[in-house]
Each structure stands twice: as structure tokens, then as C-alpha cells.
Amino acid sequence: MGSHPRYTALLCDLGDVLFSWSSETRTTISSRTLRHILASPTWFDYECGRLSEDECYKRVGSEFKIEPSEIAQAFIQARDSLRSNDAFIALIRDLKSQSQNTLRVYAMSNISLPDYEVLRTKPADWDIFDDVFTSGAVGERKPNLGFYKQVLQKIKVDPHQVIFVDDKLENVLSARSLGIHGIVFDDVNHVGRALRNLVGDPVKRGQEFLTKNAQHLESVTDGGIVLQENFAQLLILEATNDRSLVNLFGHTSTWNFFRGKGQLTTEEFPFDLDTTSLGITVTKPSSAVAHSVMDEMLSFVNSDGIIQTYFDHRRPRFDPVVCVNALCLFYSHGRGHELKKTLEWVHEVLLNRAYLEGTRYYETPECFLFFLSRLLQATGDAEIHGLLKPLLRLRVQERVGADGDALALAMRVLVCDSVGLRDEVDLRSLLPLQCEDGGWEIGWIYKYGSSEIKIGNRGLTTALAINAITAMGPNIRHTSIIATD
Template sequence: MATDLVYPVCQSLTEKSFASDIEKLSLKFPTTTPSSSFTVNTETATNGTKKSKIHTLILDLGDVLFHWTGKDLQALSPQDFRAVILSSTWTELECGKVSEDKAIESIGKELSLDPNAIKQALAQCRGTVRVDQELLDQLVELKKEMNGHLKVYSMTNSSKDDFALLKATLSDWSLFDGEFTSYEAGLSKPELGYYKHVIDRIGLRDPSSAIFVDDKEVNVNAASSFGLQGMVFRSPASLIRQLRNRLSDPVTRARQYMMQNAHNHISCIENGPEFRDAFSQFLIHWELKEAQYLSLSPPGASKAEIKAVIEQASAEAKTWNYFIGDPVGTTKTFPDDIDDTATALLAFSPPAASANKVLDKIAASRHPRDNLALNYFCDGRHRVCPYVITNVVRAFYHYNRGADVKPEFEHVRRILLNRGYVDGAEAYTSADVFLYFLSCLVDANPTAPEIQSLRKPMAAALRERVGRREDSVSTTARVLACQKLGVWAQSDVQYLKELQESDGGWEIGWVCRYGRSRKRIGSRGVPTAWAIKALEFEAQHQK
């Protein structure tokens, strides 16, 4: 039985054995500079033009594409069977040094086991070998999508007979451009010489252009030492997602997702229904300024109707409601709110003549004692929120009326300096979203000294949060905020790329939440739009 199909072999290896391998083989490790992004499909030729880059995928077989089960073993206990296939003699068999009969006889003596029982156990396991056809089909499709720019090779620890079994189990091997086996190489993973053998046979000049997939960390570690992009196999879905993210341009895929879902970037309640809201559309448009993705209209509206509403939002200011249509998950009636209204002014920037009337209405909607802008245009809801107030300050400064929101600005400043945002707020869960809103204020007002006084404490606050692995909205918000203020966040950029789904969009992130039920409200459109802006910024500033 191929050890690729059974158990990890890392226990049998030591640092000393690795060092010995290096000395024996006099290996010269590639001195390539790791790519800052695994997702670029082109490289610059000597004449300055772009040419397609050939990528290589080196794929383990056992416990990745092929599987078996030892659940019903009868001839040997699972512990004894494991001891058999982890023995040094079994490794010799996989390297083609001994025959299976001699190996079984020798192992029987080593472990005091009946050779016939070992043979029966092997036969029982071999009878359960199967191929993951769904994963195979997805890999074939991925290779097809790469349009000739992906070579796929298998690299397995397998005896001659076991590999013949795999060949018989899978009738169509057209996915692979070549197959490498331990019995032919006379070496097995994670021996360094096996990797060098494969690299040399493939003719791989740039190891960083190759991805190595294996279910065992020790094998991936060895591959990474040569500069290969190591990937530990966790699940088929995770593998396909990671491969797409590394092989394809993330921005191109994200824009395709946004266009495929144009006019339908809806939100959803945590463990609840989907619905249409205006706020997510404003957040998308603020960063991308591409109205073709948006809809501020109810379901069933025609393209002409959708376009007309969006054009009206740019032509004339008004107060806005969070919901497009009837409220969902809250009270039957829901008032227009100041957060949506302020964000709409920022996203669409209607003329000052109409915007000032709306700003006057916001200025008149203040807490009777705290003198801060409220959340709602409603006398019965005297609630304030630092996130909402930040967007109010942004809107007033956008229309050169910063002097009208001095109390609000001072409140936001104190929240920042005293870290009053770290636990979120009634309607927001993410501290990073607060810092994002505030970074937009700082970025948009370079000549306002009172606003620029926030730049240094803002940068310090962001540095405190870089490296946190949170949801897609928090991550994209933090990356954008860092980019606007010039704060290093490369680790977050790399993590952001990992959150991209196979369909090109980002996984759901939590934009805000209901004040009463505390249920979060999620979106895929918002983090995808924000990721596009963040990754485009990164690409532009790497040139």
C-alpha cells in the first residue's frame, strides 16, 4: 500500500537526516526571489511587453486525489498495519529496492507479524481505493481555464504494484503532463533528492512558478525549501479555492463576480433571509465609482428604472432609508437614517444646492443634551453612534461645512484617542470599519489642519491591528485604511487574497448589525468591491 494513501511519515525523519541528504547530494538550492503575489498570470519580457507565464502544479496522489479506508481491516489491527507501512523496509519497497514478497517477509520478522496477515491486510486496503472524481473534474476544468498555461504532474510515494493499482482505478490520466513515482526515482518524499529529481526532469527554471500540493506537512516543508509554493491539502474545496487564488488575477476575477451579480449585490441577516439595502450600495460606490454594479431599486425593476434612480441620486440629494422596500428583521416601520443619508452624499456627491438642505436637516437632528448628530430622522430614537457621527463629519467636510460639526468632530477625536471603538458599537461589530471611515476623512481633507492632526494617532491605531485574521469586511476595511494613511499592511494584503472564493467574490463579511436582536448583516458585494480597490492600489504602488 502506498504510504501516500495511509499515514504521515514525519515521525521517522530528523533534522540530521535532512542535513545528511544535502551533504550527500551536494544540492544547490534555487536563489529565486519569492513573488510578492502568486496571482499574476503575466511577466514582463525583455522588450517590455507582457507574455504569458507557464505555471506548474505538482500534485500528491494519496489522500488527495485517491483515497482508501482501513475502517474494516480484519487481518491486522490498525496499529499493526500502520507499523507495517511506516517501517523502513516498506520505504525500501516504495523506492524499488526490494520486491513486495521480500519486504513483507522482512517486515513480518521485524514486527513479529504473520506475513500472510500482512498480505491479507494489504489486499483489504487495496480493495477500497477510490478516486475523488469531483476533485479530478475540477482540476481538469481549472487546467482548461488556464488555456495551456498550466502543466500538471503527479509525485507520489508508491511501489510499482500500488501505482499500477492507481492507474487501473483511474482510466483517464489526461490531466497529467507527467507522473513521478518513488519506485522509479529510487527516492521517496520527503527526501530532498526526490524533489531535485522532479525539478530537473520537468526542467523547472523558476521553482516559484510551481505549486506543490501534499497532505503531509513534512513533504510540503521539503518542497518549500526549493522555492516551490507549498500547499498543505485540507479539503477539495479549499484546494480549488487556493489554486484559483494563486493562479489567476484576483482583480479580474473579482470584477467578473461584480458584473455577474450586477444589480443584485444584496445583503443577508445572520442565519436569516436575504434582502436589499441602500447602505451596501453606497459603500460599494464610494470606493469603485462604477454605477453599473448597483441597484437602489426594488426587485423586478428594469435596467432603465435602475439607471434612472442612480442618476437621480447623483443629481439631487435627499434623505435615505436603510431598506429598499419593506423593513426586514426589525420594526414594521423604519425611519430614514442619518448614516445612510450621509454616506449617500459621499458616494454620489449631488450638487451642493440640494445637499445643503439635507445637511441642514442632519444638523437639526441632534441629541437634546449631548448636541451630537442622531442616528435617525426621528424624534423617538435619540441614539448616537461614533461610526455614524464619523460619516456625518465626512459629509459636512465634503461640502466645506466642517465648522458646522465641531462637536461631532471632537467626539470622534476622543473616541479615536481613547480607543472607544475597539468593541464596535450598537450597529457595528468591527473596529476596523470605524478606522476605515475615519481614514477616508483624513485622506479626503489634506489641507484641514484639525483633520490632519488625526493622522498620527490614526496610524498608530492601525498598526495595533495589522495582522489580525478577521472577516472579509474587517480585513478589507483595515487594508484600505492603511493604504490611505501609508501604514504597512502587507501581511493583511496577503491574507485578503486568501479570502477570495472560487467564484471570484470575497466570502461574506459583516457590515453592520441590528441594534435590538444583535444579529449581524452580511454582504459579499461590499468586501469584493473594497478588495478590488485595495488590490488595484497595491498593484499600482508595486510598479
């Protein structure tokens, strides 16, 4: 996005986050009892430096009716079990490197000075830390707010620019109450994804995903079958203006959805007006070719005046999104008036919200709204803008905040932008759906009309997500999360 990262400091717990340990010992003290000792007020005083190690063991021994020497032995064995979480530490180092060392990393732990001295002897990448704050040195412990306030004062960072990772919810809640972004450490992959999304540049990461997977951004069914098809490739090309990313089966006039034989349907699949309309508007063949194709299309208009889906009279199917894409082709060449009845039906679909459960071939309401916005962007015709744009604005505003996958959210943000709305609500939902590899989670765009097998494409979702973020402008993470005019 070209903006400075919002988060400039990362605070991490040590135990059960950056280091793991076992509460199972070879003493008479059970794992459960050992954890009860760690949660006792006496242990709290020890962690804050108010008790010596020997005095702590004596008091705990009296409280739990255990010999102090046995307690000491149990904790020696627990210390011996400490192991660094190398995968998570490597992730932090990578984040710091990618930020060009603008991200400062700190440890913040409830740990006594003696235990910390032992911990520092463990092999780990200690150089990732700009500083380490322990309860033993500070004299405060989590979740007490005083510990967090002292740390914030020492690192001199606005709490809203700080991320805090801890395995205990109560500690995270205290951090959040001060304006810190808190993450509960439950799984390395989950937390790693969250950190990359908070610290990294989503546009740069998304573009890297597209480049790395160039020519292999294929569509996939909800059953995991890879489809060799043209439609998503055309949309990716239009969204990125980068021919090197896509794999297209070139056509000079009409287009087929499939690149080759049909899959999960008849092998000899008919050419269709939907892919053809998109293919011509994106690849821009000669005017003569475009007009010749439109002439042929007009012979596939049904008795209601609605343009059909296939160049095949034996398949008299029609779909509002297909109609919109055909209108886009005709209007972009000054022939929109030839599909007057089709436009009227599209308007009725929009007016009466007939698209809310998707359409015959398209999965979500956002698909219909997105292609409508694309139609309006393709023509300056005042009549069609007057007919559709105010209503489209109302209908997309109704969708803001609704549930949706990554593709639906990206489309919604883009449609809002096209009609003069800022949809920061859905952008806020879209950003966390970026995966570790930089691409966004798959979103479903179309489906087989008969079996309703869903089809999605991570490349397309990623390309539209990048455009949605870019449309909202730099520093989006600093803005309030509302939908505004």
C-alpha cells in the same frame, strides 16, 4: 492584478490524494496490519526499487509471521479498490485551464514500479499530468529530501514557485523546508479553495463574483435573514463605480436605511442622517438638493453640538461613525465648519481609542477608521487633515496584524494605503479568505443598536477586498509580508 501567477507548478501525491483505496481486504490480514506493512523498512526498499515484489512479500511475511501468498492476495485486493478522486482531478484540470496551461502539474508518489503499472490501468484523467515521478523510478521516497531535490531538478522550477499537496504532514514539512508551498490534503473543498487562492487571480475572480451576483448582493444578518437595505448598496456602488451591480431604492433628497419597510424593527423606520449622507456623497444630486438636506440636518444637532443619527427628535441617538459620514457630506460641500463640535468629538473618539470595541451601530474599530479615511479623501481642507490624518496614521498602524474578519482586514489595508502605509500583513490574511466562488467571506459592518444583531454583506466585502488588493499594486505575493511606510 495584472501580474503573472507566482506559482507555476503543482506537485500532487497519488495515494489518498488523487486516488483513494481501502485497506480492508478479504484476507486474514487486518487493515491495521496492512498499514504497518506499508510503513515497514522492507516496504520502503520495495517502493524505491531495491527489492522485487516476490522478495518483498517474503521478507514482510517473515517479519510479520504471515504467509507471503496471503500478503500478495491482500495487496491484489487493495489495488482493486483503487478509485480516482474525480472531483479533485477535475479541479486541477480547471486550474490548469484557467492558467492558460501556464500551470504545470506533476504527480510525486511513494509507489513501486509494479504498483504504478497497475495504477495506470485505472480509469482517470491522466492527461492532466505533465510528468509523474515515482519512488520506484527515482530510487528515493518521501519524506527524504533527495526525492524532492531530484524532482525540482527535473522540472526546472524555483521551489518558491511550486505547490505540493500530500496527505501526510511529514511529507509536507520536507517540501516546506525546501521553500515549496506545502498543503496537507485533509478535505477536497478546503484544499480546492487553497489552490484557487494560490493559483488564480484574486481580483479577476472577485469581479466575476460581483458580476454573477449583480442586483442580488444583499446584506444578511448573523441569523441568516436577508435585509433589503440601501447602505451597503451605496458602498458597493462607491467601491466599484458600477451601477449595474446594486439594487437601490432611489431617493431625491433624504435616504432611508431600508428599501421599503423596516425589518427586525418598526416597519415605519425613520430616515437617517447616516444613509442620507452616504447617499448624497455617492449619487451626487444637484447642489441645491444637497444644501437643502444639510440645512435640515442642522436641526438634528443635540445640546453638545453633536449631530444625531435619525431625522426624528424622538430618537436622540448619536454614533461617531454617523458623525464622520455627516462630516464627509458637509466638508465635501464646503460646510464642514458648521459641524465644529461634531468634528471635535470625533477627534476625541480617535484620540482616546473609544472605537476599539466598535460603536453603537458599527461592529468593528476598522469601520470607524475606514469612514475617517473616506472623510479625509473627500476634502482637501488643510485644517481637518492636520487634525486627523497624523493621528489616524498612528491609530491604524496600531491595528495592523490584529484579528479581524475579511471586511475588517480589507478596510484596514485601505486605510493604511490612504495614509501612506503598506499593510502587507493584513493583505496576507485577507487573500486566503476568498471563497471558491470568487467572493470573500462575509464581514460584519453594522448592527442593530438595541439587539446587536450583526449585519454583513459579501458583495461589499468582496468589493473592498478587490480595492485593497489593487491598492497594494501588482506582484503583491512576491513581496515581504510586513507593514511599512
